[in-house]
Amino acid sequence: MRTAAPDGIVGFGGFTSAGIALAGWLRGVPVALHESNRVPGRAIRLLGRLATRVYLPAGPAAWYDFDSGERFAAGQWHTVAAPLGRLPLFARAGAVVPLADHSQGGQPAPARPRHDDPITEWRRFGPP
Numbered sequence: 001m002r003t004a005a006p007d008g009i010v011g012f013g014g015f016t017s018a019g020i021a022l023a024g025w026l027r028g029v030p031v032a033l034h035e036s037n038r039v040p041g042r043a044i045r046l047l048g049r050l051a052t053r054v055y056l057p058a059g060p061a062a063w064y065d066f067d068s069g070e071r072f073a074a075g076q077w078h079t080v081a082a083p084l085g086r087l088p089l090f091a092r093a094g095a096v097v098p099l100a101d102h103s104q105g106g107q108p109a110p111a112r113p114r115h116d117d118p119i120t121e122w123r124r125f126g127p128p
Contacts, residue, residue, distance in 0.1 A: 010034065011047060018043040025050050040087070048087060053077050060092035064125040071126075093126035 009024040010032045011017035021031045025047075033051060035044045056063040058075030065072070065080075066089040072078050080088050091097060 008032065011043070013041050013044045015043055018047060021047050022050075045087065053079050054088060054090075056090060060094065062093040062126060063090040064093065064095075065089075066091055066097075066125075069125075091125040095125045097123050097125070 006024065006029055008030040009021055011021040012034050021033070021043075025031050031047070031050070033044055033047055035041075035048075040048065055077050056072055056074055060074055062074055063072045064070065067086070072090065074093075
């Protein structure tokens with residue numbers, strides 16, 4: 001890294017990207033992280049704590065902070081708080097997320113709420 005003097009580093013997760021991304025961050029080189037998995041791996045969770053901005057892709061009208069419900073415009077970079085112990089999580093506008101299954105059957109959650117669902121807690125993001 002000393003001889004190459006990169007303008008930036010892109011990490012795609014995995015233990016191999018963690019070391020170089022951390023070294024770049026320590027040297028003041030901009031680091032971008034891309035996570036396309038449904039569940040972030042250890043490297044992204046570790047490096048994500050160093051992040052100060054997030055890009056929310058275009059497509060939906062907006063994105064919503066899962067915890068606060070704050071609305072963010074799509075297709076833009078945003079500065080978000082990421083205190084230790086809280087990984088920022090965003091849901092696209094119109095998403096309906098099952099939060100808890102209080103049934104005894106242990107059946108998987110359906111894709112959309114129905115009147116006979118065993119799931120008793122749902123959260124909708126954005127206007128219905």
